[in-house]
Amino acid sequence: MPLWRFLKQQYDFIIRAAATTLAVRAMYLFAALESIIIPVPVDPLLVATVLARPARWRQLTIGCTAASVIGGVGGWAIGAYFSAHIQDLLALLPAKLAAPAAFMAVEAGFAEFGIFLVFLGAFSPLPYKVIAVSAGLGGFGLFPFILTSIIGRGLRFAIVAGIARHNGNPKIVIMLITVLVCLFAIAIRMTR
DSSP: OHHHHHHHHHHHHHHHHHTSHHHHHHHHHHHHHHTTTOOSOSHHHHHHHHHHOGGGHHHHHHHHHHHHHHHHHHHHHHHHHSTTTHHHHHHHSOHHHHOHHHHHHHHHHHHHTTHHHHHHHHHSSSOHHHHHHHHHHTTOOHHHHHHHHHHHHHHHHHHHHHHHHTTOOHHHHHHHHHHHHHHHHHHHHHHO
């Protein structure tokens, strides 16, 4: 029983902290930075803030989506405007963080899949930052990138926040929907 009490105290502390305005602002900042450089997804912060403020789950979803897309536009701009220097920048970062092979694979994918790849990166657990920078590198248009990112990120965060509001498991739902989207893409590819 003492372990349960300790865990409950920690949970209560996190929910109290997540109910503050500072926590919400930190989540928005984290969402923007996660779309550019931070390798940890913002979803756990969104879940905590929604659990702390269930009546505001829609506002938190919209704010998190907007911040993430703004960060994605920053990643797109890095790819578009610094494409000549991006390989040098990747060489400075640790290989695990830079993931040069992932960037090369995504760049090649833009030639073939374009908008679907942006949606998949925005919606699924794939690293959105790699998709955003690669979209800029590959010359993918800014307006289609923003529109697709709003739809993909909005759906993802709405599902996560909706499930958190009802105390479900967002990981399972995102995984199932991602599998369905991938199966749909494979089916489209096979019909060509």
